[in-house]
Amino acid sequence: MEKFRPSHILVFGATGNVGKAIMDALVSANPAFPRLSIFTSKETAVSKHDLIDGWKSSSVSVLLGDIMNTQDIEAAYREVDTVISCLGRGALEAQKELIRLAEASPTVRWVIPSEFGTDPEHNELSAQEKPHQMKLAIRKFIRENTKQLNVTYLIVGPYFDMWIDQYKWKDGFGGIDVAEREAILTGDGDTKIGFTTLKDAGTAVVAALRHPEASLNAILRVASFVKTPNEVLSEYEKQLGVKFSVKNISLADQEAAERKMWEEENPWATVAALRRIWATGGAMYERFSNEDIGLGDGEMESLEKAVRKHINLYK
């Protein structure tokens, strides 16, 4: 399998937050991948036709169907050798059937399931974390139900673009408000975090596909850059030439707020839990896999570039 090269890639969840970034990288990959297809619902094909028409003009095939329908999936897998799932949290469980059918398929050899976040098997606490349960269940399903299929888990930590949370930070989760020159940080802001920009999630997927010798049956942990929240804030202050007003939420207050959200079944509890996990070292690994898949210095976005892009949104 080390010589395996993807020839026909099928993407689920292509039009989602992460899927779009991954599609951008796949479509513009040079050299180009021989064949690219997406699987989406009829409803999405209508509501997001501008996005999808753009891909069609770049020779992407669009397959319509229902991810819960076995015949639709079997038909979509015909001639496909590589499957990338970017399905959202609400659809993660559907991946069990997608994987079962991929294992049974005569052509599918490689699946990248929808992880694209924090390693759910990072440490002894990870097994108890609510946001990790479905991703852990998918890993277990894969361990118990696949023999031929090659699987790669791509761990990227928090998306920098979302972590700074320009729209939602007033909900108290923390983040950087460029317009108001304010920052809310969890804890003392000195814990290192491996951040990835959304654009680089796409870069990392393409790099993984180009390096099957390192990525087949591996957990790849990548990051655009490793920085503390205080270092991130300093970069904003440096580029803007002003001091931000800073509020630090204590870990105890953050945990109390998160507990209340779980009790109230607030859907944002997942985000609160992930932010706590990241603020306490849950997105910092002993070793990152960037170089294993050819992502050496300068291949991914720097903190400086990511902050400049964010500030430019406000100009």
Ligand SMILES: NC(=O)c1ccc[n+]([C@@H]2O[C@H](COP(=O)([O-])OP(=O)(O)OC[C@H]3O[C@@H](n4cnc5c(N)ncnc54)[C@H](OP(=O)(O)O)[C@@H]3O)[C@@H](O)[C@H]2O)c1
């Ligand atoms: N590291 C981070 O900071 C971070 C942040 C966000 C997400 N993530 C991870 O990235 C992966 C993708 O998340 P996302 O935010 O990009 O997903 P999303 O935008 O919420 O959804 C992606 C696609 O999934 C498909 N889908 C079908 N049924 C669905 C359902 N019931 N609920 C949700 N999606 C459904 C839809 O595709 P069609 O319209 O084509 O049917 C949708 O466009 C997940 O594993 C998530 O945990 C990580």
